[in-house]
Amino acid sequence: MANQVEFKQLGFLRGHADWVTTIITNQDPTLADLVISGSRDKSVLVWKLFKQPDGELAGQPRKQLKGHSHFVSDLVLSNDNKYLLSASWDKELRFWDLVNGTCTNRFVGNKKEIFTCAMSPDNRQILCGGAERKFKLYNVKAEEKLTQQNHFHADWISCVRYSPIIKNIQPYFVTVGWDGWLKVWNQNFTIRFQFKAHDSQINSVAINPSGEYIATGGKDKKLYIWNITDLKKPAFEYDAGGIINQLAFHPQQNWIVAATENGIKVWQISQEEKAETKTPIVTLDHHTETAVAGGVKKIQKHGAVSVALDANGAKLYGGFTDGSILVWEVSTKN
Known part of the structure; x- marks a missing residue:
């Protein structure tokens, strides 16, 4: 690597009592940090960040959004950072006014658990998917507009994401599932591409800022990056060494970040087929120590469940199985 x-x-940000399943940040670098997290403890926390006297970053929940009766599985922030969409295993989506901390709409058309949600780049359409094995389309008023009619996943839909609006790439959205399939959809809900991308369940999909690359990862511990213009085989592939729970592209660097059962791993995406380019540039783990009999300390490692970066990629947030969110500062030097 040319840069160090x-x-x-x-x-740390401490406030959740169970797995931190999802973290989102505002994507406007001119605004102050906005960090929101969801958890298996059924709550959504809006964080206020501050520095302690020793210089360490800490967070205090500024708002706690309650209402879901089961695990919170996914979060989406509106472009103006005023509204939040949450998905839950309680079969509901909820639309929140972040200024008031109130739920303005409940989406109750799903019959089974919802694992994922997404909002179109213009914030007018909402997609969700889960145990029903088909996606549903809503408007922001919680009115159901469409239920998937064909090309169904053979198992649960684990993740749905919209592509950004880019001049040279026709807009699309993607779904992945426990059946190992990646499906690329046109805006009119016709299928563009579909194929079995992994041998077992896919847990996460991410689209890079240019809309050119799609990353997938899951139970088979493989991280694949696909070029939207040529999906015959992965453009890049990496061995994560553990189950991949969530993926995120760095907003500025050519990096892919994975939350895995063995911690957070970061790769620089490189055309060079060298051994060192297949190795993560860093692995960030989280462990706690507890005293046991005889004064011996027991070390317990915690798996990474979720990951997010701020708008300029200067902060990385990782959510772990013990309910903690760890924050890292990311810097590069020539």
């Missing part, structure tokens, strides 16, 4: 990369742990 440093990941400095800044601190």
Whole structure:
């Protein structure tokens, strides 16, 4: 690598009592940090970040959004950062006014658990998927507009994401599922591409800022990056060494970040087929120590479940199975 990369742990955000399943940040670099997390403890926390006297970053829940009766599985933030969409295993989506901290709409058309949700780039359409094995389309008023009619997944839909609006690429959205299939859909809900991308369940899909690359990962511990213009085989592939729970592209660097059962791993995406380019540039883990009999300390490692980066990629947030969110400062030097 030409640049030297440093990941400095800044601190912890503590407030959840169970797995942190999803983290989102505002994507406007001119605005102050906005960090929101969802958990298996059924709550959504809106965080206020501050520095402690020792310089360590800490967070305090500024708002706690309650209402879901089961695990919170996914979150989406509106472009103006005023509204939040949450998905839950309680079979509901909820639309929140972040200024008031109130739920303005409930989406109750699903008959089974919802694992994923997405909002179109213009914030006018909402997609969700889960145990029903087909996606549903709503408007922001919680009115159901469409239920998938064909090309169904053979198992649960684990993740749905919209592509960004890019001049040279026709807009699309993607779904992945426990059946190992990746499906690319046109805006009119016709299928563009579909194929078995993994041998077992896919847990996460991410689309890079240019809309050119799609990353997939899951139970088979393989991370594949696909070029939307040529999906015959992965453009890049990496061995994560553990089950991949969530993926995110860096907003500025050519990096892919994975939350895995063995911690957070970051790869630089490189055309060079060298051994060192297949190795993560960093692995960030989280462990706690507890005292046992005889003064011996027991070390327990915690798996990474979720990951997010701020708008300029200067902070990386990782959600773990013990309910903690760890924050790292990301810096590069020539």
